[in-house]
Amino acid sequence: MTDQKHNRGSFSGRLGFVLSAAGASVGLGNIWRFPYLAAKHGGGVFLLVYIVLALTFGYTMIISETAIGRKTGQSPIGAFRMLGKGITASAGGWINAVIPVLIVPYYSVIGGWVCRYLWSYLSRDLSVIAGNAYFSSFITDGWSPEFWFTVFTAANLIIIYMGVENGIERVSKMMMPVLVVLAVIISVYAAFLPGALKGIQYLLVPDFSHFTWMTVVAAMGQMFYSLSIAMGILITFGSYMRKDTSIEDSTVQVEIFDTAVAILGGMMIIPAVFSFSGGDPQALKAGPSLMFETMPKIFAGMSFGRLVGIMFFTLVLFAALTSSIALTECAVSTFRDEFGWSRKKGTLVMAVIMMFLGSLSSLGFGPLSGVTILGMDFLDFFDFLTNSVMMPVAALTICMLVTKYMTVEAVEEEVRADGHPFRRKAVYMFMIRWLCPLFTLVILISSVANALGWISL
Numbered sequence: 001m002t003d004q005k006h007n008r009g010s011f012s013g014r015l016g017f018v019l020s021a022a023g024a025s026v027g028l029g030n031i032w033r034f035p036y037l038a039a040k041h042g043g044g045v046f047l048l049v050y051i052v053l054a055l056t057f058g059y060t061m062i063i064s065e066t067a068i069g070r071k072t073g074q075s076p077i078g079a080f081r082m083l084g085k086g087i088t089a090s091a092g093g094w095i096n097a098v099i100p101v102l103i104v105p106y107y108s109v110i111g112g113w114v115c116r117y118l119w120s121y122l123s124r125d126l127s128v129i130a131g132n133a134y135f136s137s138f139i140t141d142g143w144s145p146e147f148w149f150t151v152f153t154a155a156n157l158i159i160i161y162m163g164v165e166n167g168i169e170r171v172s173k174m175m176m177p178v179l180v181v182l183a184v185i186i187s188v189y190a191a192f193l194p195g196a197l198k199g200i201q202y203l204l205v206p207d208f209s210h211f212t213w214m215t216v217v218a219a220m221g222q223m224f225y226s227l228s229i230a231m232g233i234l235i236t237f238g239s240y241m242r243k244d245t246s247i248e249d250s251t252v253q254v255e256i257f258d259t260a261v262a263i264l265g266g267m268m269i270i271p272a273v274f275s276f277s278g279g280d281p282q283a284l285k286a287g288p289s290l291m292f293e294t295m296p297k298i299f300a301g302m303s304f305g306r307l308v309g310i311m312f313f314t315l316v317l318f319a320a321l322t323s324s325i326a327l328t329e330c331a332v333s334t335f336r337d338e339f340g341w342s343r344k345k346g347t348l349v350m351a352v353i354m355m356f357l358g359s360l361s362s363l364g365f366g367p368l369s370g371v372t373i374l375g376m377d378f379l380d381f382f383d384f385l386t387n388s389v390m391m392p393v394a395a396l397t398i399c400m401l402v403t404k405y406m407t408v409e410a411v412e413e414e415v416r417a418d419g420h421p422f423r424r425k426a427v428y429m430f431m432i433r434w435l436c437p438l439f440t441l442v443i444l445i446s447s448v449a450n451a452l453g454w455i456s457l
């Protein structure tokens with residue numbers, strides 16, 4: 001097992017794992033999706049529910065996936081095959097492995113949009129970028145978004161080709177500290193804008209009059225998305241983790257890092273939008289256009305707006321790139337483990353898949369805008385298929401694998417491999433056996449119902 005893991009590559013230690021896993025978790029979900037959902041579902045009360053869920057549900061799933069990966073030294077398919085039986089072993093492994101293959105192409109399209117905006121802030125007039133039609137004219141242009149999607153994809157694949165320690169870990173160690181520094185700078189700047197204090201209070205002070213059951217459902221969905229649960233990433237990264245690295249300590253650090261960046265995302269955006277809108281929370285409910293339409297309008301009205309815009313989209317680019325790297329690495333690792341391919345061949349095959357599927361999403365707002373699946377354009381369809389259907393199902397298979405085949409005792413043994421006790425074992429056992437499957441079913445049913453228009457999240 002040791003030789004196999006060495007040949008596959010490994011992280012140099014806990015810092016490499018934590019920053020790489022945090023990089024996988026910290027992405028567009030923290031900086032765009034979290035502020036939008038927090039605004040929609042009560043601000044501080046949403047944040048409180050999210051933190052509780054991250055410390056229970058999120059903690060349990062990260063521990064489980066990392067332990068599965070390290071125990072087997074395999075990517076998802078091999079890990080499930082080694083530990084499980086029957087449908088759990090076959091379907092569970094494949095669904096966890098296919099998810100990143102489907103996510104990273106359309107995620108890279110959005111990463112390309114971020115690249116375009118960063119370039120625009122370096123080269124164009126702020127009033128042009130803030131124009132009402134700037135974003136829509138760009139994504140419907142056809143070949144312009146395709147070009148920027150290709151730029152983002154190429155950067156991703158170059159890092160993957162460099163390997164685990166020399167590529168993924170080295171880039172994460174550089175990007176994640178810069179990301180945090182930029183987030184802190186922009187958050188402090190936003191906090192001193194006129195009227196920003198109301199936005200800070202809205203985000204940080206719970207108002208339980210805003211609490212509804214949908215607050216819990218939305219927070220569960222965001223935690224699922226934000227912590228990279230059930231994407232195969234943590235199983236793959238766990239397979240690169242050394243035995244002397246603490247799984248439990250690493251999990252806590254990833255949770256803290258991810259939640260802190262989500263809060264910073266809220267601190268960057270919510271106070272700025274409150275200032276820009278005169279305190280109207282409805283201005284935050286712009287959905288996907290918040291980052292690409294609302295924020296440029298805010299930057300255009302700021303002192304040092306160009307500098308803030310450059311820092312903001314650099315931060316978003318780093319967040320998007322670290323997440324896409326993790327998704328791509330999971331796919332390449334699967335190719336290597338299952339088919340015996342070299343890293344070079346696996347990366348080239350993934351490049352073909354990303355360019356084909358990503359181009360469908362990239363061109364889906366322009367030349368392919370007339371083609372829809374279930375009434376959705378390609379990007380929305382791939383997002384619905386992976387996030388609303390496949391990821392909850394994948395999480396259920398992980399819960400089944402641990403409780404029915406691997407056993408909680410085997411997880412405990414893996415957690416204690418570094419010589420430290422399993423401090424939150426009681427919480428873990430209760431969550432993995434009872435609440436995690438229940439929460440996952442709630443996410444699956446509510447997400448599908450929301451996508452079909454039966455309920456509104």
